[in-house]
Structures are given as structure tokens and as C-alpha cells.
Amino acid sequence: xxxxVLAHLTEQAEKxxxxxxKLLAEERQNKQKIAMQLQTLQQYRNDYAVQLQQQMQNxxxxxxxxxxxxxxxxxxxxxQRAQNALVDQAGKxxxxxxxxxxxxxxxxxxxxxxxxxxAAAVKVANKREQKLADELSLAMYMRQRGLR
Numbered sequence: 749x750x751x752x753v754l755a756h757l758t759e760q761a762e763k764x765x766x767x768x769x770k771l772l773a774e775e776r777q778n779k780q781k782i783a784m785q786l787q788t789l790q791q792y793r794n795d796y797a798v799q800l801q802q803q804m805q806n807x808x809x810x811x812x813x814x815x816x817x818x819x820x821x822x823x824x825x826x827x828q829r830a831q832n833a834l835v836d837q838a839g840k841x842x843x844x845x846x847x848x849x850x851x852x853x854x855x856x857x858x859x860x861x862x863x864x865x866x867a868a869a870v871k872v873a874n875k876r877e878q879k880l881a882d883e884l885s886l887a888m889y890m891r892q893r894g895l896r
Contacts, residue, residue: 751865758858765851772844779837786830793823 800808800816808816
């Protein structure tokens with residue numbers, strides 16, 4: 749494979765890997781935001797449940813009890829939606845992770861090819877250099893033998 753083509757493929761693979769890494773970071777950040785929102789909703793619900801318990805111990809009007817129950821039901825619904833969103837986002841994170849790993853493996857394979865090509869070039873250069881050194885040594889030996 750041509751060195752220029754291989755360098756271009758390596759560069760493209762690196763760009764694709766970097767884009768996949770950026771997407772993965774964004775998906776992880778979104779997951780963290782959703783988890784924090786869920787935690788906030790759960791804490792908010794717990795606080796209101798405690799308030800309702802306190803109000804019930806002190807005596808509460810029926811319409812206030814109904815309002816509390818409706819509000820807690822809406823919080824439960826919001827919590828369920830947030831939990832579903834968190835599960836969906838975890839799936840997106842997993843998918844992004846797999847895509848990043850695929851791009852990383854592709855880049856690594858191109859880098860391996862580049863390394864092998866460079867090693868082969870060094871080996872050829874070393875053989876050429878050794879051959880030249882051997883020829884010079886032989887020529888010097890022959891000159892010395894011829895002069896005596």
C-alpha cells in the first residue's frame with residue numbers, strides 16, 4: 749500500500765475516532781445530567797411525602813390531601829419518565845462506546861501497518877548499508893593484499 753494512501757487513511761481514521769470520542773463524551777455527560785435530574789426529582793418527591801406525613805399527623809383538609817396526592821402522582825410520573833430516559837441514555841452511551849472502540853481498532857490497525865512499513869524500510873536500509881560496508885571491507889582487504 750502506498751505510503752501517501754496509508755497516511756491519508758490513518759488521518760481519516762484518527763478523525764473518525766476523535767469524533768466518536770467527542771460523541772461518547774457528550775452521551776456520558778447527558779447521562780450524568782439525566783441521573784442528576786432523576787435524583788433531584790426523587791429528593792423532591794421524598795420531601796413532599798414527608799410534608800404530607802406531617803400534615804396528616806396534624807390534620808389536613810381533604811382538598812389539600814387531594815392536591816398533595818395529585819402532586820405526588822405527577823412527581824411519580826416524572827420520576828418514571830426520568831428513569832426511562834436514563835435507561836435510554838445508558839443504551840446510547842453503550843452504543844457510542846462500541847463505536848469509539850471500533851474506530852480505535854481501525855486506527856490501531858492502520859498505525860500497525862505504518863509501523864510495519866517503517867520497520868521494513870529500516871530493514872532494507874540496514875541491509876543496503878551492511879552490503880555497502882561489506883563491499884568496502886572487501887575492497888580494502890583486496891587492496892591491502894594487492895599492495896603486499
